[in-house]
Amino acid sequence: MPSNRIVAVVAAAAVVGGGAGAGIATLSDGGGSAKTATVTTAATGANIANGDLSVGEVARAATRSVVEVDATTSSRNSFPFGDNGGQSAEGTGFVYDAKGDIVTNQHVVSGASTVKVKFSDGSTYTATVVGSDSATDIAVLHVDAPASKLVPLALADSGKVAVGDGVVAIGNPFGLDGTVTSGIVSAVGREISSPDETPIEGAIQTDAAINHGNSGGPLLDLRGEVIGITSQIQSEGGGNDGVGFAVPSNTVKSIASQLISSGKAQHALLGVTPADAANGVRVASVQSGSAAEDAGLKRGDVITAVGSTRITSSAQIRSIIAGHRPGDALTLTLRRDGSSKTVHVTLGSRS
Numbered sequence: 001m002p003s004n005r006i007v008a009v010v011a012a013a014a015v016v017g018g019g020a021g022a023g024i025a026t027l028s029d030g031g032g033s034a035k036t037a038t039v040t041t042a043a044t045g046a047n048i049a050n051g052d053l054s055v056g057e058v059a060r061a062a063t064r065s066v067v068e069v070d071a072t073t074s075s076r077n078s079f080p081f082g083d084n085g086g087q088s089a090e091g092t093g094f095v096y097d098a099k100g101d102i103v104t105n106q107h108v109v110s111g112a113s114t115v116k117v118k119f120s121d122g123s124t125y126t127a128t129v130v131g132s133d134s135a136t137d138i139a140v141l142h143v144d145a146p147a148s149k150l151v152p153l154a155l156a157d158s159g160k161v162a163v164g165d166g167v168v169a170i171g172n173p174f175g176l177d178g179t180v181t182s183g184i185v186s187a188v189g190r191e192i193s194s195p196d197e198t199p200i201e202g203a204i205q206t207d208a209a210i211n212h213g214n215s216g217g218p219l220l221d222l223r224g225e226v227i228g229i230t231s232q233i234q235s236e237g238g239g240n241d242g243v244g245f246a247v248p249s250n251t252v253k254s255i256a257s258q259l260i261s262s263g264k265a266q267h268a269l270l271g272v273t274p275a276d277a278a279n280g281v282r283v284a285s286v287q288s289g290s291a292a293e294d295a296g297l298k299r300g301d302v303i304t305a306v307g308s309t310r311i312t313s314s315a316q317i318r319s320i321i322a323g324h325r326p327g328d329a330l331t332l333t334l335r336r337d338g339s340s341k342t343v344h345v346t347l348g349s350r351s
Contacts, residue, residue, distance in 0.1 A: 052223045058168045072116075101260055105231055106133060133255050135200075138252060138259070159309070161204060167206050167221060173214050202322060225249075228248050280303055286299060303333070327347065
């Protein structure tokens with residue numbers, strides 16, 4: 001499927017331009033195999049009044065569930081009697097369930113030999129990596145901590161997030177534990193690149209201040225529920241440009257549950273190339289042997305709805321598919337030759 005051209009061009013500029021112009025950077029802190037860059041976004045600094053809770057109330061309720069993640073990568077140089085060094089990356093995570101599972105970014109723990117998790121009260125535990133997925137930049141850790149410390153954060157439906165909604169970010173920028181910033185949802189349906197360059201669909205853009213070390217931390221709505229994982233920013237030279245991105249919670253939920261159950265994640269595939277059209281998304285092509293072909297979709301069909309959700313853009317349908325698993329059944333409403341048609345699709349798997 002084609003990528004969001006605006007964001008994709010910006011991401012390419014970071015690689016090809018060598019720092020000239022805007023660039024995308026992940027937000028872990030330190031060395032190792034994690035991607036690093038000192039980057040910031042602008043904060044509104046104001047308490048947002050159009051939600052159920054104040055920023056302070058959200059912070060007080062959620063901070064105990066947010067952890068610092070310290071990932072160490074051991075390295076051995078090739079010279080006899082040389083010093084054996086190591087590199088570390090610091091990021092953020094949050095308690096996903098009461099069993100001790102913690103969610104963070106894949107790039108925070110990539111290649112780590114030792115991972116430690118520190119709770120807001122200062123207690124520290126060695127964590128094991130349950131599984132990670134570079135295609136969505138999501139990883140799940142596990143700690144054997146007392147039940148009193150394992151207070152999960154609820155995940156909201158990121159499909160219902162709207163521009164202008166108030167948000168709160170909690171993380172450990174520059175090693176400053178439990179830092180709270182606030183802002184709004186600046187845009188939805190963005191596309192960002194994962195560590196393996198796979199497009200991550202449905203990313204949430206925010207102006208809440210997120211910095212070096214915020215990677216893997218929660219972006220919460222004003223009900224105190226997670227709408228995404230703060231992962232990247234767009235910035236010219238690391239300034240306060242106010243453009244941060246979070247992997248959406250629907251993707252987090254789908255991938256994290258798979259990592260917990262099997263240690264790996266599969267990605268759903270419909271098998272069409274979508275193109276924006278009036279009142280829907282036109283099927284530009286159908287992949288041979290795909291779920292779409294099996295369901296009878298044809299080139300020229302216009303998808304107008306998935307289930308009860310009205311479809312208005314290619315990015316929207318890509319995001320919906322990304323939030324499902326292979327084997328999930330979807331009902332598509334089509335417009336074909338001037339008539340409406342309903343088809344049932346069982347999603348395939350993307351390699």
